[in-house]
Amino acid sequence: MDNLPEPQNPHAHLRASxxxxxxxxxxxxxxxxxxxxxxxxxxxxxxxxxQARTLxxxxxxxxxxxxxxxxxxxxxxxxxxxxxxxxxxxxxPADSFDKMIGIFGGGERTGRWRVKRRTNAFCLFGxxxxxxxxxxxxxxxxxxxxxxxxxxxxxxxxDSVEVRNxxxxxxxxxxxxxxxxxxxxxxxxxxxxxALFGGVGGQTSSKRHKKRFRDQxxxxxxxxxx
Numbered sequence: 001m002d003n004l005p006e007p008q009n010p011h012a013h014l015r016a017s018x019x020x021x022x023x024x025x026x027x028x029x030x031x032x033x034x035x036x037x038x039x040x041x042x043x044x045x046x047x048x049x050x051q052a053r054t055l056x057x058x059x060x061x062x063x064x065x066x067x068x069x070x071x072x073x074x075x076x077x078x079x080x081x082x083x084x085x086x087x088x089x090x091x092x093p094a095d096s097f098d099k100m101i102g103i104f105g106g107g108e109r110t111g112r113w114r115v116k117r118r119t120n121a122f123c124l125f126g127x128x129x130x131x132x133x134x135x136x137x138x139x140x141x142x143x144x145x146x147x148x149x150x151x152x153x154x155x156x157x158x159d160s161v162e163v164r165n166x167x168x169x170x171x172x173x174x175x176x177x178x179x180x181x182x183x184x185x186x187x188x189x190x191x192x193x194x195a196l197f198g199g200v201g202g203q204t205s206s207k208r209h210k211k212r213f214r215d216q217x218x219x220x221x222x223x224x225x226x
Contacts, residue, residue: 012054012055012056012059013054013055013056013093014054014055015053015054015055016052016053016054016055016057016058020055020058021049021050021052021058024049024052024058024061024062025046025049027062027065028042028045028046028049028061028062028065029042031062031065036065037065045061045062048061049061082185083183083185083186083187084158084160084183084185084186085137085158085160085161085183085186085187086135086136086137087136087137087138087139087140087187088114088136088137088138089138089139089140090116090117090138090139093117093139096116096117096118096138096139097116097117097118097119097120098115098116098118098119098120099119099120099121099122100119100120100121100122100128100130101121101122101123102121102122102123102124102126102127102128102151103123103124103125103126104124104125104126105126106123106126106127106128106129107128107129108128108129108130108131109128109129109130109131109135110129110131110133110134111131111134111135112134112135112136113135113136114135114136114137114138115132115135115136115137115138115142115187116138116139116142117138117139117141117142117143118142118143118144118145119142119143119144119145120144120145120147121144121145121146121147121153121193122147123147123148123149123151123152123153123198124149124150124151125149125150125151126151127151127152127153127154128152128153128154129153129154129156130144130153130154130155130156131154131156132155132156132157132158132161132189133156133157133158133205137187139187140187140188141187141188141190142187142188142189142190143189143190143191143192144189144190144191144192144193145192145193146167146176146191146192146193146194146195146200147193147194148172148193148194148195148196148198148199148200149194149196149197149198150196150197150198151198152195152198152199152200152201153199153200153201154201154202154203155176155189155191155200155201155202155203156202156203156204156205157178157179157189157202157203157204157205158179158186158204158205159179159204159205159206160179160182160183160186161178161179161182161183161186161187161188161189161204162178162179162182162186162187162188162189163176163177163178163188163189163190163191163202164188164189164190164191165177165191165202166190166191166192167191167192167193167194167195167200168193168194168195169194169195169196169199169200170194170195170196170197171196171197172195172196172197172198172199173195173199173200173201174193174194174195174199174200175200175201175202176189176191176200176201176202177202177203177204178202178204179204
């Protein structure tokens with residue numbers, strides 16, 4: 001078996017798709033026709049391609065064969081051009097981490113901020129407002145760990161984003177919701193955590209704006225369930 005160099009792709013841990021494997025098969029076929037691979041080498045690498053499960057296993061197969069216009073570009077490493085929400089994948093997913101803390105106070109993230117692959121939000125007798133309406137996502141799937149104790153956390157997502165609620169409420173409420181018809185190309189927000197004598201509330205941008213219009217002059221607290 002060839003001694004292939006170790007992959008450098010920061011997305012090496014992601015699962016490979018059929019499209020990714022087809023790209024490698026095409027490069028191998030052209031390399032065989034051009035004489036850069038022998039028949040045995042081609043067969044061996046083709047077998048590796050078909051058995052590859054991740055992008056990290058695919059990339060080194062053609063790393064010594066790359067020529068201009070034929071570089072392997074994993075389909076999963078590029079944000080879909082038709083995504084209704086801006087996605088700019090982090091160069092190193094392991095570093096895509098953020099945290100917010102509100103203790104006897106509060107804070108907010110709004111406007112053009114970057115939603116990390118994982119965010120920890122903790123509120124104790126305080127509140128935090130995470131408005132992702134105009135945010136840039138660093139992953140197609142982001143996870144928010146929301147812990148609200150005698151406090152609240154509000155989460156607002158674009159209408160096209162899917163929200164998966166995996167949190168629990170104990171003497172409190174935990175109800176994060178996304179749009180009724182999410183776009184399959186948009187990011188997915190997974191909300192996990194705990195609301196203890198507090199609340200974690202999630203809503204879409206359109207519902208947030210409608211509520212603001214309806215409640216003009218009436219200021220509510222963080223973490224209300226809408």
